[in-house]
Amino acid sequence: MALIHSTSSLADIAEKVEAGERLTFEDGLRLYQSNDILAIGKLADTVNRRMNHEIVYFVQNHRITPTNICAFHCNFCSFRRNGNEPDAFVRTPEEIVAHVQKQHSERTREFHIVGGLVPNLDVEYYAEMIRQLKAQSPNVHIKAFTAVEIDYMAQLSQLSWRETLQILRDAGLDALPGGGAEIFHPDVRRKICPEKVDGAGWLEIHGIAHELGLRTNATMLYGHIEKLEHRVDHLLRLREQQDRTGGFVTYIPLAFHPENNNLGRVRHLDWTTGFEDLRNLAVGRLLLDNFKHVKAYWISMTPRLAQVALSFGVSDVDGTVIEEDIYHAAGAKTEQGLSRSELVHLIQAAGRQPIERDALYNHIEVYSN
Ligand code: V47
Numbered sequence: 475m476a477l478i479h480s481t482s483s484l485a486d487i488a489e490k491v492e493a494g495e496r497l498t499f500e501d502g503l504r505l506y507q508s509n510d511i512l513a514i515g516k517l518a519d520t521v522n523r524r525m526n527h528e529i530v531y532f533v534q535n536h537r538i539t540p541t542n543i544c545a546f547h548c549n550f551c552s553f554r555r556n557g558n559e560p561d562a563f564v565r566t567p568e569e570i571v572a573h574v575q576k577q578h579s580e581r582t583r584e585f586h587i588v589g590g591l592v593p594n595l596d597v598e599y600y601a602e603m604i605r606q607l608k609a610q611s612p613n614v615h616i617k618a619f620t621a622v623e624i625d626y627m628a629q630l631s632q633l634s635w636r637e638t639l640q641i642l643r644d645a646g647l648d649a650l651p652g653g654g655a656e657i658f659h660p661d662v663r664r665k666i667c668p669e670k671v672d673g674a675g676w677l678e679i680h681g682i683a684h685e686l687g688l689r690t691n692a693t694m695l696y697g698h699i700e701k702l703e704h705r706v707d708h709l710l711r712l713r714e715q716q717d718r719t720g721g722f723v724t725y726i727p728l729a730f731h732p733e734n735n736n737l738g739r740v741r742h743l744d745w746t747t748g749f750e751d752l753r754n755l756a757v758g759r760l761l762l763d764n765f766k767h768v769k770a771y772w773i774s775m776t777p778r779l780a781q782v783a784l785s786f787g788v789s790d791v792d793g794t795v796i797e798e799d800i801y802h803a804a805g806a807k808t809e810q811g812l813s814r815s816e817l818v819h820l821i822q823a824a825g826r827q828p829i830e831r832d833a834l835y836n837h838i839e840v841y842s843n
Contacts, residue, residue, distance in 0.1 A: 684721025733805025
């Protein structure tokens with residue numbers, strides 16, 4: 475039986491999906507332009523079930539923010555400080571380790587570390603932070619530093635991207651998070667984050683990380699000034715990089731949050747809608763045929779919508795996410811952290827099989843469904 479009705483305007487795309495054929499730029503655009511969200515969801519769910527069956531992953535993880543001071547001025551960011559505000563901070567590796575020791579549980583399996591760009595913090599500060607965290611918590615994977623941070627520390631330390639990544643890997647880095655990707659297309663990138671490494675550089679840094687044996691993630695910041703063409707372009711650039719180096723594990727679309735930042739204020743931008751969030755996840759699942767996982771980031775889209783997203787191509791709901799800063803600064807109303815049992819319930823109640831994982835998707839515990 476056909477996946478969607480033969481009279482649907484998406485019937486030719488459905489045939490390609492059924493046959494496992496790669497979708498084109500034009501297909502991606504048509505999917506984004508279609509309001510037939512159930513058909514798109516069905517296609518994405520089919521692809522996801524082929525790859526991940528009933529399984530939905532989560533991890534017990536903890537956010538670490540070394541600093542909120544940032545030399546860059548991305549206009550979507552609500553988190554950065556110049557350095558002279560009362561709430562600006564830089565934490566030493568010792569302070570970070572002492573803080574984490576108080577907070578994290580026996581079952582924590584991932585530290586997700588991302589922060590601002592500070593002109594006197596070179597690669598040695600970051601390598602020392604990793605060494606100390608690994609010494610204290612050898613069972614916890616370290617997923618740290620976006621490609622933008624890698625580029626900035628390489629410049630400060632007068633090292634190549636490869637040398638910088640090698641130093642961090644030798645210190646114990648396990649994986650790179652997907653942040654800093656935003657929108658690769660230069661027409662958008664130069665308006666929202668002109669100081670960041672460009673799209674080609676972001677992709678090259680991830681490619682080098684893959685060659686060094688590090689797994690990485692990829693994000694896309696959507697729902698601001700980008701057009702649908704820019705989203706498709708972004709996804710296809712990720713797909714091409716994955717064809718070249720193969721080390722991306724998970725794609726995470728990030729919905730723009732408009733509070734407390736210039737982009738939201740000046741352009742009077744609104745929040746994305748649930749419809750858009752689901753369609754965007756599903757289109758990502760369909761275009762990124764060489765990515766194993768698509769993640770619904772409940773912090774930004776709420777746990778309730780993240781649960782519905784499990785029928786729209788999603789195989790990962792991130793994790794407990796203790797101590798998140800970036801989204802809460804930009805107006806996220808979601809709670810600070812979900813418990814393991816809440817995540818298990820959310821997945822089971824959608825008829826799926828929860829598996830608790832580490833940062834590299836090794837199984838920690840398999841739950842009933
Ligand atoms: O790159 C910043 C985004 C990203 C806003 O790899 C904003 O598993 C919305 O990358 N509204 C950092 N988004 C977060 C990130 C991430 C999140 C979850 C999981 C993973 C992973 C990575 O946050 C930034 C930027 O795209 N961001 N400000 C805002 N106002």
